[in-house]
Amino acid sequence: MVKGIEYLTDIIEKCDDALDRLVTLGMSPNNEKQFERRFSVAEAASMVGRTRNTLYRLGEEIGVSPDKNPATNRIIGYKLEQINKMREHFGTSPRRNNDDKCSVIAVQSFKGGVSKSVTTVYLAQYLALKGYRVLIVDCDSQASATSSFGFVPDTTFDIKHTIARFLEGEEEDLNYAIIETYFPGIDLVPSCLPLYETEFDLFNAVSHAESNEERAEYYNEFANAIATVSDRYDVVLMDSPPSLGMISINILVAANAIIVPTPPSLYDFASTAQYFRMVKRVIAGIAPNKEYDFIKVMPSKVERGKARQIDFLNIMRDQFGNSILKSVFALTSAIPNTASLYQTVYDQKKKDTKVLQMLDTLFSELETEIRRSWPSHELALEEEGVI
Ligand SMILES: Nc1ncnc2c1ncn2[C@@H]1O[C@H](COP(=O)(O)OP(=O)(O)OP(=O)(O)O)[C@@H](O)[C@H]1O
Ligand SMILES: [Mg+2]
Structure with a gap:
């Protein structure tokens, strides 16, 4: 039987109903996702x-x-x-001093599926548990990070809830877009599918710009947006789309640190090498004086049992030296398993000690990098023997 518009309309309706049912599975009786973990x-x-x-x-x-x-x-x-x-x-809160600058971090790679969104969400949760004030700016129209907080992006949000409205000049600051999540200490600027239009809009605007100054403005849009709210946060994390486009360039300009998740495999590694080449080209062209507090390759989806992966990881370590994290984000079924319950390992009531240990070791390394960029933490880091 030929399947046309009517058939598709029917499928779409079924999808919407199924989505509604799936979402309520992860919710409390009052239809809100909640942070249920309690600490002994x-x-x-x-x-x-x-x-x-x-x-x-x-x-x-x-x-x-x-x-x-x-x-x-x-x-x-x-x-x-x-x-x-x-x-x-x-006075044991680890927050930055008002004089320290907010750490604005791009979690970026031009390869799909390497763990950018998972890293963004887990790092945010690790930092929030430590007491930091975190903002996630979801810059990917796939909106995985937004979904992780219990939202169905394309039914809950439209373009006016995303960073795009600021870019259109309709808002003076980014406050309109910030929503509290169920996870105490984490706020979110959500994304949804129509954000991909921003890619074209920015591209069009740059193509028609009449001067270098005007062109530069379009590369600085995300930086300008984030600067209007960053004084309220210790860390801003930007989850990036897996491509080089105007949004990714904006993210590079807005960031003062970069994390590049890279699984230890030939293709992923080749893509990371390519990524750095492109970053260099982009930065040299539009922001030659740009400096980052840290740029770290993060081994992701690492399977310790696979000898070939470990060999690969060792080569990566040899080559990258200080630019690669010492710890790894190991591949673990706990990530998809908890996700299927609309949870993460950090908000699960029953503790998965082994996985928590892996995550805490990895993210404490990044936490140190973040604190290094805050002069007010220098003494404490020295006392802790970290620097
Ligand atoms: N450490 C891990 N262990 C097991 N599964 C993982 C791990 N990290 C990520 N995944 C799974 O891999 C898939 C891709 O992860 P994620 O969405 O974070 O990648 P991404 O780089 O953001 O992808 P995209 O480029 O499409 O945005 C997801 O299904 C996620 O659950
Ligand atoms: Mg993603």
């Missing part, structure tokens, strides 16, 4: 940097006490917001 008194003490006893005493003083099971009166644990309140009270 021991965990909270370590996160706050004070003893358990101090936490108990303080609780009474500033009205912070752990959740209890009403039936048994047993302690369930502290909420992340409560831990952050205690961090503030004791």
Whole structure:
């Protein structure tokens, strides 16, 4: 039977219904995704940097006490917001000083599927758990990062909710686009499919620009947008599309650090080599004085059991030296498994200690790089023996 418009209309309706049902699977009864993880008194003490006893005493003083099971009166644990309140009270919050500049990081590669979005979301969650204020700017019209926070981008958002409205000159700052996520400490500028039009709009604008100054403006749009809100955040993470276009160039200009996820395989590595060549060309052409606080290749989807991958990783390490992270983002079924429940390993109630350890080791290395760019952290980093 020939299948035409009617058939497609039917499929689209079915898709929409299925999407609605799938989304509610990951939601609480009031239809909102929630951060359900609670932290034991021991965990909270370590996160706050004070003893358990101090936490108990303080609780009474500033009205912070752990959740209890009403039936048994047993302690369930502290909420992340409560831990952050205690961090503030004791001055153990790791946030940057107002004089330090916000760390604006591009998670970028021109290869698809290398773990850019997963890295963006997991790094954001790691940093938020540490008490940093994080903004994710989803710059990819595939909107994977936006979906990870429990949204169905193309039914919930349209172009006016994305960074595009600022670019169209309809807003003075990016505040209109910022939404709180269910994860305390993480805000999001969402994306959705129509953001791909921005690619063409910017390209058109640059092609018709009448002067170099005007052209430069179109490369600086994302930087300008982010600069209007970055004083409220410690870290801004930009999840990038897997291509070189106007959006990716804007991301390069807006960033002051770059993470390049690269699986240890020939094609992925070749693509990273190509990526650096293009970055150099782009930067040399439009922002020759640009400097980054750090540029790090991050081995991603690493399968330790595969000898060939490990050989490859060793060659990458030999060649890249300081420009490659010491730790790796290992391939683990925990990533897709938790995603299928609309969760991540960080917000799962039941702790996956081994995977958490892998993630924490990796992201603490990046956390150090971020802190290195903040003069107010210099002394602490020295005391910790990091620098
Ligand atoms: N460490 C990991 N272990 C297992 N699966 C992973 C891991 N990292 C990423 N994945 C899976 O690989 C796929 C691609 O990951 P992701 O979406 O982060 O890549 P991407 O680089 O953002 O892709 P795109 O270029 O399409 O935006 C996803 O299905 C994700 O769940
Ligand atoms: Mg992606």
